[in-house]
Amino acid sequence: MIVSLFLAAAAGAFAPASGPVVALVAGEGKSQCLPDHSLCLDVPPAEEGNGAGAVLRISSPGAEAVSLALPEFAEAQSVELWPRLIRAEDGANRYLVGILTGQTSMYSGGGGSASQLHLIELDARPNALRLSGEALDMPWSGSLLIRACFSEKDRKNRLEACHDEYDFGAALAAAPGGAAVFPTLSYRAVATAFPRTSRRSEDNSATKLKRADLVRAQDPACTYDRVLRYDPATSRYELDRPLPDCSDYTTP
Known part of the structure; x- marks a missing residue:
C-alpha cells in the first residue's frame, strides 16, 4: 500500500494533466478506451x-472489432492491459500499448507475485491495424511474503513479526526532452522491506529485532529513477543508465 501511495503522488508530481501518456477510461464490458471512445482495447x-x-482486441465506432495476436509470453501466468496509451509525437494514430504479464509462486508459509510492463507499438489506422515489435520491457510490480519464524526463539527474537515482506512498484510518465517518434519517459521504481532490516538474500530468522525495526522502509538500492529515450534505429527505448539487480523484489 505504501508503495502504491508513493508512486501515485510521484506520478502526479511529474506527469502533466494531458499529454502523450493517456489514461484509458472504462468502455463496454472489460474494454478500456481513449477518453473520446474513438479507440477501445481489451x-x-x-x-x-x-x-x-x-x-x-481492438474496437472503434462503426467498425468491426479486430483481434491481433500478442507476442508469446510463454512464462507468463497472466496477461492484462495496462490502463494507459502512449501517443506518437506525430499523432498519426500510432500508439504504444502497455501489456502487463504476471507470475505468482506459493511456498510454505508465504508466496509472491510480480509483473512486467511491455510496451508494444500499435498502428491504429482503420485500414492498417497491426502490432509491431516490443519497444520496452521493464519490471512493474512485486509483492512477497516470506516466513521468518521457525521456532519459539525466532518468534521472541523477531518480536512476533514472523514474516518478511517485500514490495516493488513502478510509475511511468512523460518527461521533458527531445522526442523522436515517441516521447521521452520517466521511470520511477520504489522498493520497500518490512521489517526494515530484512533482505531476501539473507537468513533473517535469527536476527534479533528492535521495536524500531518494525516499520516498512525503502531499500535505497532498488528505489531509483531512470530516463527512457526512444531510438528510431532500433524501435526501442534506451535507458540513460542500467537497472540495478532487484530480483529479490521482482522474482516471486
Whole structure:
C-alpha cells in the first residue's frame, strides 16, 4: 500500500494533466478506451489460462472489432492491459500499448507475485491495424511474503513479526526532452522491506529485532529513477543508465 501511495503522488508530481501518456477510461464490458471512445482495447483471458495465445482486441465506432495476436509470453501466468496509451509525437494514430504479464509462486508459509510492463507499438489506422515489435520491457510490480519464524526463539527474537515482506512498484510518465517518434519517459521504481532490516538474500530468522525495526522502509538500492529515450534505429527505448539487480523484489 505504501508503495502504491508513493508512486501515485510521484506520478502526479511529474506527469502533466494531458499529454502523450493517456489514461484509458472504462468502455463496454472489460474494454478500456481513449477518453473520446474513438479507440477501445481489451485483452480477453486466453483459453490456455496463461500467456500463450493472448490477443489484443481492438474496437472503434462503426467498425468491426479486430483481434491481433500478442507476442508469446510463454512464462507468463497472466496477461492484462495496462490502463494507459502512449501517443506518437506525430499523432498519426500510432500508439504504444502497455501489456502487463504476471507470475505468482506459493511456498510454505508465504508466496509472491510480480509483473512486467511491455510496451508494444500499435498502428491504429482503420485500414492498417497491426502490432509491431516490443519497444520496452521493464519490471512493474512485486509483492512477497516470506516466513521468518521457525521456532519459539525466532518468534521472541523477531518480536512476533514472523514474516518478511517485500514490495516493488513502478510509475511511468512523460518527461521533458527531445522526442523522436515517441516521447521521452520517466521511470520511477520504489522498493520497500518490512521489517526494515530484512533482505531476501539473507537468513533473517535469527536476527534479533528492535521495536524500531518494525516499520516498512525503502531499500535505497532498488528505489531509483531512470530516463527512457526512444531510438528510431532500433524501435526501442534506451535507458540513460542500467537497472540495478532487484530480483529479490521482482522474482516471486
